[in-house]
Amino acid sequence: MDKIITITENISFTLTDSILELSYLIASVLFIVGLKMLSNPESARRGNTYAAIGMVLAIITTILFHKQDGQPIGNIGYILVAIVIGTIVGWTIAMKVKMTAMPQLVSLFNGMGGASAALISLMEFPHISAALVAEHGMMNGHVLAILLGLVIGSVSFAGSMIAFGKLDGRIGDIRSPLMRYINIGLLVIVVGFIVYIMTLGSVKIEEITYLIYILLAIALIYGIAFVMPIGGADMPVVISLLNSFTGVAAAMGGFLYNNQAMLTGGILVGSAGTILTVLMCNAMNRSLLNVIIGAFGGGGAAMEHEEGNIREITLSDAAVLLNYSQKVVIVPGYGLAVAQAQHICHDLDKLLESKGVEVKYAIHPVAGRMPGHMNVLLAEADVPYEKLIESEHINPDLPNTDVVVVIGANDVVNPAAQDDPSSPIYGMPIVNARAAKNIIVMKRGMGKGYAAIENYLFYNDKTRMLFGNAKDTLQALVAEIKEL
Amino acid sequence: MQEILTYFFEYRQMIFVVVLSVFLGIEVISNVPAILHTPLMSGANAIHGVVIIGAIIVMGHAETTLAMVLGFLAVILGTLNVVGGFVVTDRMLDMFKKKPKKETKN
Numbered sequence: 001m002d003k004i005i006t007i008t009e010n011i012s013f014t015l016t017d018s019i020l021e022l023s024y025l026i027a028s029v030l031f032i033v034g035l036k037m038l039s040n041p042e043s044a045r046r047g048n049t050y051a052a053i054g055m056v057l058a059i060i061t062t063i064l065f066h067k068q069d070g071q072p073i074g075n076i077g078y079i080l081v082a083i084v085i086g087t088i089v090g091w092t093i094a095m096k097v098k099m100t101a102m103p104q105l106v107s108l109f110n111g112m113g114g115a116s117a118a119l120i121s122l123m124e125f126p127h128i129s130a131a132l133v134a135e136h137g138m139m140n141g142h143v144l145a146i147l148l149g150l151v152i153g154s155v156s157f158a159g160s161m162i163a164f165g166k167l168d169g170r171i172g173d174i175r176s177p178l179m180r181y182i183n184i185g186l187l188v189i190v191v192g193f194i195v196y197i198m199t200l201g202s203v204k205i206e207e208i209t210y211l212i213y214i215l216l217a218i219a220l221i222y223g224i225a226f227v228m229p230i231g232g233a234d235m236p237v238v239i240s241l242l243n244s245f246t247g248v249a250a251a252m253g254g255f256l257y258n259n260q261a262m263l264t265g266g267i268l269v270g271s272a273g274t275i276l277t278v279l280m281c282n283a284m285n286r287s288l289l290n291v292i293i294g295a296f297g298g299g300g301a302a303m304e305h306e307e308g309n310i311r312e313i314t315l316s317d318a319a320v321l322l323n324y325s326q327k328v329v330i331v332p333g334y335g336l337a338v339a340q341a342q343h344i345c346h347d348l349d350k351l352l353e354s355k356g357v358e359v360k361y362a363i364h365p366v367a368g369r370m371p372g373h374m375n376v377l378l379a380e381a382d383v384p385y386e387k388l389i390e391s392e393h394i395n396p397d398l399p400n401t402d403v404v405v406v407i408g409a410n411d412v413v414n415p416a417a418q419d420d421p422s423s424p425i426y427g428m429p430i431v432n433a434r435a436a437k438n439i440i441v442m443k444r445g446m447g448k449g450y451a452a453i454e455n456y457l458f459y460n461d462k463t464r465m466l467f468g469n470a471k472d473t474l475q476a477l478v479a480e481i482k483e484l
Numbered sequence: 485m486q487e488i489l490t491y492f493f494e495y496r497q498m499i500f501v502v503v504l505s506v507f508l509g510i511e512v513i514s515n516v517p518a519i520l521h522t523p524l525m526s527g528a529n530a531i532h533g534v535v536i537i538g539a540i541i542v543m544g545h546a547e548t549t550l551a552m553v554l555g556f557l558a559v560i561l562g563t564l565n566v567v568g569g570f571v572v573t574d575r576m577l578d579m580f581k582k583k584p585k586k587e588t589k590n
Contacts, residue, residue, distance in 0.1 A: 027534075031531050031534075032508060032512065034527070034531070035509075035512050035513075035524075035527065035528065035531065036512045038520065038523060038524050038527045038528075038573075039512065039513065039515065039516040039517075039520060039524060040520075041517070041519070041520060044520060044523060044524075044527075044577045045574065045577040045578065047527070048523075048527050048530075048570060048573045048574055048577060049574070051527060051530065051531055051570070052530070052566075052570040055530070055531070055533065055534065055536075055566055055570070058534065058537055059536060059537065059540065059566075062537050062540050062541065063540060063544075066540075066541060066544065068541065068544075068545055071545060072544075073540065073541070073544030073545075074544050074545065074546075075543055075544055075546060075552065075555070076544070078543065078552065078555075078556055078559075079540055079543050079544065079559055081556075082543070082556050082557075082559035082560045082563065083559060083560075083563050085560050085563070086559065086560040086561070086562070086563025086564045086566075086567060087563055087567045089560075089564060090563060090564040090565075090566070090567035090568035090571065091567055091568070091571055093564075093568055094567070094568045094571035094572045094575065095571060095575070097572075099575075099576075099579070102522065102526075102572065102576060103522075105568070105572055106522075106525060106526045106529050106569075106572065108568075109529055109530075109533075109564060109565050109568040109569045109572065110529050110532075110565070112561040112562070112564040112565040112568070113529070113532050113533050113535050113561070113562065113565035113569075115558075115561045116535045116536065116538075116539050116558045116559075116561040116562040116565065117535045117538070119539070119542075119554050119555075119557060119558035119561070120535070120538045120539055120542050120558055122554060123542050123546070123551050123554050123555060123558075124542065139487070140491070141491050141494070141495055236525075239525065240525050243525055243528060243529050243532070244528075246529075246532045246535070247528070247531075247532040249532075249535065250532045250533075250534055250535035250538070251502070253535055253537070253538035254498075254538075255495070255498060256538065257537075257538060257541055258498070259537060259538070259541075260501065261534055261537060262534050262535065262537050262538055263498060263501050263502065263505070264501060264505050265531050265532060265534035266532055266534060266535070267501070267502050267505035267506060267509065268505050268508060268509045268512070268528075268531065269509070269528045269529075269531050269532040270506075270509065270532075271505065271506040271507075271508070271509030271510055271513075272509035272510070272512055272513040272524075272528055273509075273525070273528055274509075275509065275510050275513045275514065276513055276516075276521065276524065276525060276528070279513075279516070279521070280521065283518065363518075363519070365518035365521070372518055372519045372520060372521045372522040372523070373522060375519040375522075376522055376523075376576055376579065379579035380579050388519075390518065390519075
């Protein structure tokens with residue numbers, strides 16, 4: 001009888017372990033399926049829910065069943081309080097922030113994940129087992145996972161915060177060629193420091209705990225310096241890259257705790273994020289390295305071109321032109337997002353449609369601050385999905401278009417991408433606005449786009465400029481058309 | 485060399501998971517339409533919030549005050565990443581969803 005009890009006790013003991021591992025397996029599958037579903041418009045929302053379910057499952061089973069050296073999870077009260085705080089704060093921020101600020105938000109939450117990963121490493125470092133160090137020295141996988149988790153997590157955190165600040169317009173760029181050398185120097189120091197710690201041999205961990213704080217400081221500085229020189233227009237690429245960094249940092253935790261859910265989830269995001277980053281770079285016809293070094297704007301001398309005249313158009317002329325057109329294509333850009341003009345833009349579109357004008361939107365994949373930024377923005381204003389046409393599909397239609405209205409977009413309509421081999425954006429697919437019969441460009445001023453390159457479209461004979469804040473201009477234009 | 489091989493053997497299961505996950509990630513992401521880049525990035529952002537599990541484990545075994553404070557912070561930040569990430573993604577996708585319905589109503 002006693003035997004049976006001990007056997008069943010043993011079974012129940014391993015049972016919780018099995019449940020835990022099984023739940024991690026289910027969570028991993030849900031992550032993968034969720035991510036796959038996220039890449040299809042039909043199933044995207046369900047995919048997100050699936051991944052969320054996987055996450056909740058993994059969190060609950062970890063709290064209930066996780067054991068480290070036979071010890072179950074303690075401090076459960078504090079953990080629950082922390083989770084409640086995080087949930088309330090995260091939920092509130094995520095629900096309240098305007099859709100236009102989405103890119104910042106993704107960056108902010110990404111930074112939180114990175115910071116969390118860095119903190120885990122920070123706490124695990126003093127707990128590296130003396131036996132392990134005695135046997136292998138500091139040169140072992142455990143130490144490497146801790147150090148990499150710390151460095152990657154901190155870089156991701158610091159970088160995301162800078163990216164957040166830039167997108168929010170609180171931080172400017174430092175575009176000094178010196179930054180390139182500073183960054184390379186910092187990277188060498190970070191890697192060197194990791195190598196230094198790992199080659200310390202058999203040391204007492206308590207005595208070298210301060211080193212981890214030095215490494216933390218350097219990694220944070222590197223994270224800041226890494227993003228500082230990169231222009232605002234490249235932030236989507238940077239966020240995507242930092243996103244995959246955080247994934248890798250999370251995976252380091254998976255190594256540390258032999259935790260499959262963290263490992264699969266982290267690596268999945270790491271690799272998917274990297275591919276997404278590359279896809280984004282491809283959409284801009286630039287290499288990842290080119291983005292990171294921040295070569296934009298510093299690039300080659302502009303091709304000789306005839307500085308034509310800038311011609312303005314009055315509101316009433318613009319109203320008449322639009323009103324009596326058959327086909328109008330709107331090319332939205334970041335200016336539309338900044339001015340929060342998506343609703344009034346949709347009003348213009350509805351007004352014109354009511355007068356029998358066919359209105360479509362030309363969506364460039366990298367218009368705005370994130371790929372798909374314009375889709376999200378216009379979707380918020382209830383612009384029907386079918387009216388948003390990707391640039392490559394609308395380009396053949398443009399020669400038959402009466403008016404192209406460029407609202408706050410610049411680089412994505414710059415003909416230099418087709419004509420000027422010396423231009424940094426040469427080869428980037430653009431919305432071929434100049435093919436249209438008339439072009440109206442709404443802009444705040446004659447400033448250059450984020451790529452800081454001259455836009456010859458503005459000097460085109462068919463182009464008329466309408467200066468001012470996109471929202472005000474559109475409002476005035478709508479009023480003007482209504483009076484016709 | 486001997487050492488590297490030893491490590492490989494020791495961590496072989498994890499290395500398999502890592503290598504296969506890398507290919508899986510690439511496979512899952514390819515053929516994504518540009519309009520879904522942002523929600524996808526945001527969704528992936530939420531998934532790496534799985535780091536919260538590590539935060540819970542570390543907090544669950546924290547003993548010193550410093551470790552408790554850092555652990556507490558780590559759990560909060562991890563939760564922010566998870567909850568914020570999923571909610572933001574859902575909000576973005578919600579806007580895509582609404583469209584066809586409105587269209588049929590009109």
